[in-house]
Structure formats: structure tokens, C-alpha cells
Amino acid sequence: MSRMSVAQAKAKGYISEPKKHKYGAVKTIVDGIAFDSRKEAAKYQELKLLQRAGEIVELELQPEYVLQEAFVRDRKPIRAIVYRADFRAKYKDGRVVVMDTKGYRTKEYMLKKKMFLARYPDVEFVEC
Template sequence: MTDRMSAAELRDLQEQPKNQKFGAQRITVDGITFDSKREAKRWAELKLLEQAGEIIDLRRQVVVPLQGRDGPLLARKGRQMRITVDFGYVEVASGQSIYEDAKGMPTRDYEVRRAVAAAQGVEVREV
């Protein structure tokens, strides 16, 4: 005889949060869900800098399209490649756009995308 699971038990099993690939724990702060504690901590620091007037135009999950010498870089399925960084803002003192990513364990894919972004003049800081 086989054991059977009820619909409620299946639903409960499916609603359990999945573990992150590299052990980061999702956290919710002020109603915003972050992928890691490090990312949430950096967001709090950046919000304080914004309130102090040192930075402006603070954004989360900023998408930067990747360009090559001959135009947009395309993935195998024809979509334009991109790098999504955790934070983007403008430093008031320099007027420079800054992109930051809270990384604990950079993947090979991330490293390649970061290098392509750097080649097109978009520097990504790791915090």
C-alpha cells in the first residue's frame, strides 16, 4: 500500500521557502524583501546617505543592458543580455552614477557580465 498526501499537505509543502543557492537567507525589512542580510544592510546604509543628501536617485534591482562593439549582446534565444545590480544611485559630490552589487559568492556568469559592463564604461562595485 502506498502513502498518499492530502491536497492541504501538498500545498503546505509547496509554500515552504526554497533555500538560496549559496546559503543566503531572504529577509524582509520595511516591507521590502531582500535576497540576503548583506543586501538589506547596505540598503539601510544607502537610505541614510540619501537622507543626508550625499546621494540621490537611489534605486533597487537596476537593469543594465549589455552592449558589444557591434550592438547589443544577444543570448542564444535572441534576447538582449543584461546585468541586474542590486543598487544604483548618483553621488552628489561627483555627479557620477554608481552601481553596486551585494555579493557574497560571485558566480562565473556574474563575473563575465561585470567585465562586459566594465568594458562599456559601467563600473559595478561589490559591497
């Protein structure tokens, strides 16, 4: 039995190229954490610097906010609508800021953002 080269294996479909992200984002790993994009990873590094400097007292990744509670209709359960931000930072002055890094704003994101702003008016929201 003869061996097959990588090019031959790719040609036969045994090896496939990694899928590219729909919007061109490149997964990036920082501090052992996988981020969906370079932009998100860079924002994380910026926030970590602010945390080390003492400006940020608490930093949370991927905080979740319930936009609409789950319910049952016609005996069918309907799942809750949840918004997952990229970061939540609590600053030393007491401010809580929710941050989302976006390269492209989808219709779903814009709708969830509106629901978030309506449901959590006291939380500062920033798009990075």
C-alpha cells in the same frame, strides 16, 4: 475522520519545508521590500541613511543595463543580455555608482561584470 498532526502531515509529504537558497542567503524584508540576502538588505539601509543625510540624491533598486542588444539569426530571435545590479546611487557630487552585493561570485556574474565594465566605462562599479 481523525485529524492529522503537523509532524504526520510532514512525514506524508503534505507539508514541505521552505527551500533553502543555494548559497545560504536568507530573504530579508526592509521597508516592505524583499531582498535576496541580509547583506543586500543591510547595504540598502546604509544607502538610505546616506540619502537622508543628503550625500545621495537619487537611489534606484535593481537598475538594468543592456550588455548586448537582442538580434535575429537564421530567423530566430536571440534575447538581449541584461545585467541587473542591486543598486545605483547618484551622489551630490555627480558621481553615479552601481553596486552589487555578492556573497558568492558565480561564473555568470563574473562574465556579466566584465561585459558591464567594457560597455559602461564611465560608470563607477563597486562590489559590496
